[in-house]
Amino acid sequence: MINEFLNMGGYGFYIWMSFLLVTVFCFLLYYKTRKTLKKYEKELALELEKLPIEHRKRIARSSKVISSILASQNKLS
């Protein structure tokens, strides 16, 4: 029964290859996108760390983007 399912009426190669290629390329784009996002989040957090603590707190209060990045980085660390 499993062999029949994998064979797909003799067209298994074409069907499985289609689904496999879609999965692999979608995963590669997801992986690359996530890696880039994490890299920029980390870089921004490092730049913020270089600032004096008072300045950093003021920025975090005034910018939701910065406070969200700092919060996510704090969670990670």
Next chain:
Amino acid sequence: MNIFSFGNIIIYIDRFIKFINSIFFVILIVGLSFALIISPIDYLQGDTVRIMYVHVPSAWIGLSIFSIIAISTILNYVFKIKNLFLLLKSLAPIGLLFTGLSIVTGSLWGKPTWGTWWAWDARLTSMLVLMLFYVLFILSLKYLKDKENLPKILSAISILGVINIPIIKYSVEWWSTLHQPASIKFLGTSSIHYSMLIPLFLMLLVLLLYCALIFLMKYKTEIIKIKKQNIKRL
């Protein structure tokens, strides 16, 4: 309160990413079960019809994204809206991926059905042209240093590219092609049974959720890049 400010947008992005992550795998498993197990075989094509469940949604997504990009590029050129520029920058790679996947899966469907991997017929060639426009658009975004003329160049590419969209859509009616005519009509009666329509729309939903996830992550990256550049001014 400006809901379109980067601060508010990033909060919504995080919420949407969490939401998509929470439902994605359930819908993926249901969609794949329908596409690979539950849906019936075609009386002519047999099991090869299952390739339709990834091929057709990929083609729809590739076409829709280019149309969105074309509208956004023109609006960005006219009104200089920064958010639109980030939107098209985030969408273009997703559109390229799905246009490429529709061509490759179409080729894998073509071999057992038509007996050939590729034919220079109107539908296949016009899809290849769309992919080339995506490549040109992304290369311009990445490598053009002339930031002043970039919106003009992007508008020109997308206007030329969007002319190709109706050609793709009607190529199967205007010319004699190997590719079959449309079975699914949004304005009219579809010639496809609901037992095949359900898996098709489920797989479309899966791929749309994936597109939304990638788009949101890319959009967030672009916002962070801007904040990083402006950190000294904060």
